[in-house]
Amino acid sequence: xxxxxxxxxxxxxxxxxxxxxxxxxxxxxxxxxxxxxxxxxxxxxxxxxxxxxxxxxxxxxxxxxxxxxxxxxxxxxxxxxxxxxxxxxxxxxxxxxxxxxxxxxxxxxxxxxxxxxxxxxxxxxxxxxxxxxxxxxxxxxxxxxxxxxxxxxxxxxxxxxxxxxxxxxxxxxxxxxxxxxxxxxxxxxxxxxxxxxxxxxxxxxxxxxxxxxxxxxxxxxxxxxxxxxxxxxxxxxxxxxxxxxxxxxxxxxxxxxxxxxxxxxxx
Numbered sequence: 001x002x003x004x005x006x007x008x009x010x011x012x013x014x015x016x017x018x019x020x021x022x023x024x025x026x027x028x029x030x031x032x033x034x035x036x037x038x039x040x041x042x043x044x045x046x047x048x049x050x051x052x053x054x055x056x057x058x059x060x061x062x063x064x065x066x067x068x069x070x071x072x073x074x075x076x077x078x079x080x081x082x083x084x085x086x087x088x089x090x091x092x093x094x095x096x097x098x099x100x101x102x103x104x105x106x107x108x109x110x111x112x113x114x115x116x117x118x119x120x121x122x123x124x125x126x127x128x129x130x131x132x133x134x135x136x137x138x139x140x141x142x143x144x145x146x147x148x149x150x151x152x153x154x155x156x157x158x159x160x161x162x163x164x165x166x167x168x169x170x171x172x173x174x175x176x177x178x179x180x181x182x183x184x185x186x187x188x189x190x191x192x193x194x195x196x197x198x199x200x201x202x203x204x205x206x207x208x209x210x211x212x213x214x215x216x217x218x219x220x221x222x223x224x225x226x227x228x229x230x231x232x233x234x235x236x237x238x239x240x241x242x243x244x245x246x247x248x249x250x251x252x253x254x255x256x257x258x259x260x261x262x263x264x265x266x267x
Contacts, residue, residue, distance in 0.1 A: 114161060124168050125150050131175070136208040136221050138178075138200060139185065146171055179205045184246035191228060201242045207259050211239045223260050231258065 129147045150167055153159055182203050189198045189210055198210040208221040210228070218239045222229040231239075238257050244250035 117161060117165065121165060121168050122154065124172070125154060128168075128171055128175070136202070136205060136223070138183075138202045138208050139187075143175075146174070178202070182242070182246045184243045189228070199243055201239055201246060203242065203255070203257070207257060209235075209239050209242070209257065211236070211243065215240065220258060220260070 125147070128150075132143045132147055150164075150171055153164055153167055182201075184199060184201055186197065186199055189196045189200075196212065198212050201209040201211070203209075209218065209231075210220075211218045215236060217230065218233075218236050219228050219230045221227075235257060238255050241250065241253065242255050242257070245252055245255075
């Protein structure tokens with residue numbers, strides 16, 4: 001029995017159709033497998049990219065946080081320094097305020113102090129002048145000039161009261177030193193009949209003596225008589241010795257000289 005043409009054709013085409021069908025089925029199966037895999041890979045890639053972005057943001061936040069922390073710590077240190085500085089400034093301001101109040105109080109009392117001290121200085125200068133006039137007549141020009149200068153100083157408006165008071169005390173100090181020192185100097189001996197250049201020997205305020213340049217005459221100041229009194233030749237050598245001691249030309253030694261009776265003279 002012969003096959004029909006239709007069946008023959010089908011029989012001939014069947015292997016190819018089967019192959020085509022298998023190919024289609026395989027392609028479909030592969031496509032079905034590849035779609036989830038591709039989706040998974042895509043999702044994983046996207047997740048990685050998202051994680052990378054997140055990590056980058058986290059690192060950026062960490063850097064910003066660290067920068068903000070450093071700025072905060074720096075500002076905290078600056079604040080502490082400023083607080084310490086302000087505290088010290090406040091102490092200085094308080095101290096200056098106290099000093100200002102003290103100065104203000106002194107200025108308020110200054111006028112009253114001036115009213116009291118100026119008359120006192122005038123009395124001191126007047127007493128000093130009287131004392132120099134009544135004292136032994138040693139260095140008369142120098143001492144009188146000092147008193148005159150102080151008197152002129154008292155009338156000057158450009159000199160402070162403190163400076164005037166200092167000069168008055170300085171003059172008193174110099175006069176006090178005369179009573180504790182020994183001195184030899186050359187000067188003019190003025191008498192009623194003549195004026196001669198002689199060597200003077202001052203021993204504190206105990207005695208004032210002279211010796212002529214030719215060493216032929218010696219004498220002393222007589223406080224009671226208010227004039228010069230000649231001494232005998234016995235005192236020529238002691239006075240000469242005293243002059244050498246006062247000029248530091250000889251070692252200190254005892255001097256045997258007449259001493260006038262003491263009189264009370266107060267400045």
